[in-house]
Amino acid sequence: MAPQSPPKATLEHSQSASGSATADGFQEEHHYRSGPLRWLLTTNHKEIGSLYLIFSLAMFMIGGAMALVIRLELFQPGLQMIQPEFFNQMTTMHGLIMVFGAVMPGFVGLANWMIPLQIGAPDMALPRLNNFSFWLLPIAFTLLLSTLLMPGGGPNFGWTFYAPLSTTYAPPSTTFFIFALHMAGISSILGAINIIATILNLRAPGMRLMDMTLFVWTWLITAFLLIAVMPVLAGVITMMLLDINFGTSFFNAAGGGDPVLFQHLFWFFGHPEVYIMILPAFGIVSVIIPTFARKRLFGYASMVYATAAIAILSFLVWAHHMFAVGLPLVAELFFMYTTLLIAVPTGVKVFNWITTLFRGEITFETPMLFALAFVVLFTIGGFSGLMLAIAPADFQYHDTYFVVAHFHYVLVPGAVFSIMAAVYYWLPKWTGHYPDERLGRWHFWLSVIGVNLLFFPMHFAGLAGMPRRIPDYALQFADFNMASSIGGFLFGFSQLLFIWVVVKCVRGGVKAPANAWDGATDLEWTVPSPAPLHTFETPPDLRDFKFH
Amino acid sequence: MRKGFALAALLAGLSGQFPISHATGWNMPVGVSQVSRDVYDLHMIIFWICVVIGVVVFGVMFYSLFRYRRSKGAKAAEFHEHTTVEVVWTAIPFLILVAMAIPATATLKNMYDASEADYDVMITGHQWRWQYDYMGEDVTLFSNMSTPKAQIAGTEEKGEHYLLEVDEPLVLPVDRKIRLLTTSADVIHSWWVPDLAVKKDAIPGFVNESWTRIDEPGIYRGQCTELCGKDHGFMPVVVHAMEQEQFDAWLAERKQAAAAEAGGVDREWGLEELVERGEKVYATVCASCHQAEGQGLPPTFPALAGNQALMDDLDRHIDVVVNGVSGSAMASFSGTLSPVDIAAVVTFERNAWGNETGDVVQPADIQALIAP
Numbered sequence: 028m029a030p031q032s033p034p035k036a037t038l039e040h041s042q043s044a045s046g047s048a049t050a051d052g053f054q055e056e057h058h059y060r061s062g063p064l065r066w067l068l069t070t071n072h073k074e075i076g077s078l079y080l081i082f083s084l085a086m087f088m089i090g091g092a093m094a095l096v097i098r099l100e101l102f103q104p105g106l107q108m109i110q111p112e113f114f115n116q117m118t119t120m121h122g123l124i125m126v127f128g129a130v131m132p133g134f135v136g137l138a139n140w141m142i143p144l145q146i147g148a149p150d151m152a153l154p155r156l157n158n159f160s161f162w163l164l165p166i167a168f169t170l171l172l173s174t175l176l177m178p179g180g181g182p183n184f185g186w187t188f189y190a191p192l193s194t195t196y197a198p199p200s201t202t203f204f205i206f207a208l209h210m211a212g213i214s215s216i217l218g219a220i221n222i223i224a225t226i227l228n229l230r231a232p233g234m235r236l237m238d239m240t241l242f243v244w245t246w247l248i249t250a251f252l253l254i255a256v257m258p259v260l261a262g263v264i265t266m267m268l269l270d271i272n273f274g275t276s277f278f279n280a281a282g283g284g285d286p287v288l289f290q291h292l293f294w295f296f297g298h299p300e301v302y303i304m305i306l307p308a309f310g311i312v313s314v315i316i317p318t319f320a321r322k323r324l325f326g327y328a329s330m331v332y333a334t335a336a337i338a339i340l341s342f343l344v345w346a347h348h349m350f351a352v353g354l355p356l357v358a359e360l361f362f363m364y365t366t367l368l369i370a371v372p373t374g375v376k377v378f379n380w381i382t383t384l385f386r387g388e389i390t391f392e393t394p395m396l397f398a399l400a401f402v403v404l405f406t407i408g409g410f411s412g413l414m415l416a417i418a419p420a421d422f423q424y425h426d427t428y429f430v431v432a433h434f435h436y437v438l439v440p441g442a443v444f445s446i447m448a449a450v451y452y453w454l455p456k457w458t459g460h461y462p463d464e465r466l467g468r469w470h471f472w473l474s475v476i477g478v479n480l481l482f483f484p485m486h487f488a489g490l491a492g493m494p495r496r497i498p499d500y501a502l503q504f505a506d507f508n509m510a511s512s513i514g515g516f517l518f519g520f521s522q523l524l525f526i527w528v529v530v531k532c533v534r535g536g537v538k539a540p541a542n543a544w545d546g547a548t549d550l551e552w553t554v555p556s557p558a559p560l561h562t563f564e565t566p567p568d569l570r571d572f573k574f575h
Numbered sequence: 576m577r578k579g580f581a582l583a584a585l586l587a588g589l590s591g592q593f594p595i596s597h598a599t600g601w602n603m604p605v606g607v608s609q610v611s612r613d614v615y616d617l618h619m620i621i622f623w624i625c626v627v628i629g630v631v632v633f634g635v636m637f638y639s640l641f642r643y644r645r646s647k648g649a650k651a652a653e654f655h656e657h658t659t660v661e662v663v664w665t666a667i668p669f670l671i672l673v674a675m676a677i678p679a680t681a682t683l684k685n686m687y688d689a690s691e692a693d694y695d696v697m698i699t700g701h702q703w704r705w706q707y708d709y710m711g712e713d714v715t716l717f718s719n720m721s722t723p724k725a726q727i728a729g730t731e732e733k734g735e736h737y738l739l740e741v742d743e744p745l746v747l748p749v750d751r752k753i754r755l756l757t758t759s760a761d762v763i764h765s766w767w768v769p770d771l772a773v774k775k776d777a778i779p780g781f782v783n784e785s786w787t788r789i790d791e792p793g794i795y796r797g798q799c800t801e802l803c804g805k806d807h808g809f810m811p812v813v814v815h816a817m818e819q820e821q822f823d824a825w826l827a828e829r830k831q832a833a834a835a836e837a838g839g840v841d842r843e844w845g846l847e848e849l850v851e852r853g854e855k856v857y858a859t860v861c862a863s864c865h866q867a868e869g870q871g872l873p874p875t876f877p878a879l880a881g882n883q884a885l886m887d888d889l890d891r892h893i894d895v896v897v898n899g900v901s902g903s904a905m906a907s908f909s910g911t912l913s914p915v916d917i918a919a920v921v922t923f924e925r926n927a928w929g930n931e932t933g934d935v936v937q938p939a940d941i942q943a944l945i946a947p
Contacts, residue, residue: 104733104737104738105726105727105728105729105733106727106728106729107729111805111806111807111808111809112805112872115802115804115805115807178873178874179873179874179875183804183805184802184804185802189762189763189801189802191761191762191763191779192762192763192802192803192804195762195902195903195904196702196761196762196804196875196904198874198875199874199875274902279902280778280779280780280781281779281780281901284780285780286763286778286779286780286781287778287781320643320651321645321651322651322652322653322655323653323655324655325654325655325656325657326655326656326657326660326661327655327656328656329656329661351765351774351775351776351800351801352776352778352783353757353775353776353778353781353783353784356683356684356687359683359687360680360683363676363679363680363683364676367672367675367676368669368672370668370672371665371668371669371672374664374665374668375661375664375665377632378632378664381632381635381636381639382660383655384636384639384640384643385635385639385643386639386643386649386651386652386654387639387643387649387651387652388643388644388645388649388650388651389639389640389643389644389645389649390644390645390646391644399636399640402636403633403636406629406632406633407629410625410628410629413621413624413625414618414621414622414625417617417618417621417675417679418679418683419613419614419617419679419682419683419686419772420614420617420618420621420679422614422686422772422773422774423603423614423618423769423772423774425765425774425800426765426767426774426800426801427800487601487602490600490601490602490603491600491601491602491603492604492769492797492798494767494798494799494800494808495800495802496802496807496808497798497807497808498808499727499738499808499809500738500808501736501737501738501739502733502735502737
């Protein structure tokens with residue numbers, strides 16, 4: 028990542044031209060600073076993108092280690108390894124870390140790196156804010172992890188932290204959990220503001236909204252979702268804070284409060300949050316599949332409209348997480364119908380991807396393998412989602428392993444596979460080297476076998492009647508759990524291979540040209556590989572550029 | 576789906592090899608009520624719809640992946656949009672969903688109609704047991720998991736109904752409409768019996784309504800399905816459905832026992848008998864938080880053994896048990912334990928684990944405190 032270009036047209040420099048105190052000399056010194064301060068103070072979108080991705084990977088491994096503790100305990104019936112108190116802390120922390128620490132920062136890291144490159148912008152619109160958004164995260168998650176060492180232990184009420192279990196009945200460390208989540212939320216909001224400002228203001232001249240890649244489009248819509256719902260999360264955890272420390276009774280029935288209100292607020296945040304974790308994945312897959320099918324994305328406009336439709340519907344379906352709380356019949360029907368509706372635009376997306384493959388010229392490099400597995404396995408997660416939408420049947424599925432299987436299918440071979448596909452796809456641009464194709468394939472096949480062995484049996488366990496979040500289970504669920512645990516360890520340890528592939532690629536490998544994949548047509552492939560620290564300091568000339 | 580079926584086959588192979596195999600099935604139970612059968616049918620319809628869509632969609636996908644690969648000399652076509660196709664594959668799924676929503680709506684309406692019930696049962700969730708009140712009958716049951724700790728720890732062989740067995744099942748008559756009212760005394764729980772297709776959250780401050788009509792006598796097992804703290808995995812639901820005559824006999828017997836119980840309040844109780852009774856109450860009600868030896872789990876659940884402040888103040892001790900501690904996990908037991916049980920458990924706690932106060936609390940005094 029050697030800086031190669033003169034420091035001229037970055038945004039900060041254009042500001043300095045209009046009278047700011049920032050001197051060119053300072054900029055130079057800033058970018059060549061060595062040691063940890065360089066990373067602490069960097070305002071460069073590529074460096075911050077890398078920081079986000081490294082952070083995300085670290086959290087993925089920590090959250091994954093917790094999942095392995097869970098799978099170890101569930102390997103056989105009975106309590107062998109850990110006690111229920113610690114088991115509950117593991118399930119809670121695993122969920123929180125994977126959602127807020129691994130998947131969301133992973134997508135933000137990709138956005139930081141790739142949005143400016145895909146729209147021909149010199150950097151993110153608000154570079155200093157970008158630095159702040161990132162550095163909030165390590166602080167927030169250090170604080171969150173430290174609760175495990177506090178008296179009474181860390182959060183033990185599930186990642187959905189339903190009141191009053193998370194208020195009146197919670198361990199004393201809950202206040203720290205709230206503080207950590209506030210910081211992660213602020214980070215997300217600031218990141219989203221930055222992404223919207225960048226996409227709407229810094230596109231290269233000549234690039235219309237409908238010329239943008241699907242990755243940029245899905246992130247634009249995701250960023251609006253983030254701004255809409257993260258404040259709701261902030262509100263609900265602040266109400267918890269008041270209930271715990273200031274004697275209010277928002278969620279305390281004995282004081283006239285309403286525990287169901289908590290769930291409405293949480294899921295009003297939580298359901299759009301689910302799409303925050305999947306829309307960028309749709310974007311990634313929508314740029315990778317055309318590249319390796321060597322054919323333009325089928326139905327670009329309908330993909331954009333479908334994404335927007337999913338985003339709008341995501342505000343109208345939250346109570347499908349609450350079918351068993353005793354909603355009135357009319358509400359139950361409303362949320363069942365809206366939830367079923369979501370299948371329509373989601374189906375459109377899958378059909379478009381498959382039609383893109385149809386009559387293409389397909390090759391199967393590692394990024395493509397992950398993208399194709401995404402399409403298949405995400406769709407399986409979509410099918411179980413459709414089943415869950417049927418409210419009467421949901422009474423049987425709700426809070427069982429069927430639900431666990433469903434959301435892990437959309438999040439692991441869904442969101443996580445898409446991030447891995449993106450990493451394999453853009454590593455040549457980031458490092459100037461191709462990732463090792465042979466190791467990449469090993470990683471893919473081990474992951475895809477592991478993930479299915481891990482999550483597919485959970486469907487059966489749930490249908491047979493196994494509730495989620497239990498540290499021990501009845502004997503009829505033993506075989507399913509043993510299979511899941513074996514799959515879990517296979518999947519978990521396969522990720523060490525992923526780290527090795529990434530490290531190996533950063534250190535060396537087959538040199539990649541500017542356009543690393545012969546079917547790739549987007550703007551990032553016009554800059555050298557590795558991408559110099561500063562790109563598009565003068566906007567690219569797009570008059571002859573063929574968009575998507 | 577292909578992967579899914581391959582995996583199902585693989586799993587079927589695996590399950591034969593492992594010694595512990597009590598699998599009752601891989602699918603949702605059909606159950607023993609009309610509603611549970613309707614729900615099962617909905618489940619299977621939507622499942623097969625998904626299978627058919629999956630076969631078509633993945634069929635086209637895998638066909639493309641095999642047919643149009645560069646290694647077989649494929650050349651990419653140029654087309655990239657087609658409005659009619661987009662409209663068709665928006666409209667067809669929509670129509671399928673409408674077709675699916677119609678029977679689902681009918682079943683849901685039926686599930687919500689709890690009117691004209693023959694019996695009302697109030698189900699109250701506690702950390703970590705169920706309370707069943709037969710409304711209008713003056714009969715109350717507490718249902719605790721009866722699986723021995725040794726089976727969980729693995730020092731004893733696990734029984735057939737490991738974790739799914741209780742000391743007092745909910746006894747119900749068959750062929751009668753039973754209205755189930757669910758609520759909670761502490762955190763949110765959820766009462767679920769798969770064979771009845773009834774799952775309803777038990778929420779503090781709310782009373783939720785559902786109903787069932789069981790067709791066949793038998794024992795039906797389920798579990799709490801809402802994370803409710805440490806022992807969430809250890810609060811099973813067991814329903815024992817029996818013929819009306821048997822049920823009537825059972826109910827009459829229970830009424831008698833309850834009346835006898837109430838009589839014990841007035842007499843003078845001795846230390847020995849209170850401690851003996853209190854030990855049992857402690858084991859079923861208190862030990863899950865305050866632990867078997869009274870050592871507690873500080874800071875959330877304080878220790879009782881060697882708790883000098885508590886031992887010095889008998890009135891406070893009684894007050895905590897009777898009224899609970901506001902803003903903490905300690906519930907009020909005035910509504911859930913009888914005066915005799917409260918007197919017994921307080922006496923036990925004041926005379927166990929080295930707490931040698933010699934105090935004897937009389938049930939009559941507790942009675943006076945609760946209902947002066």
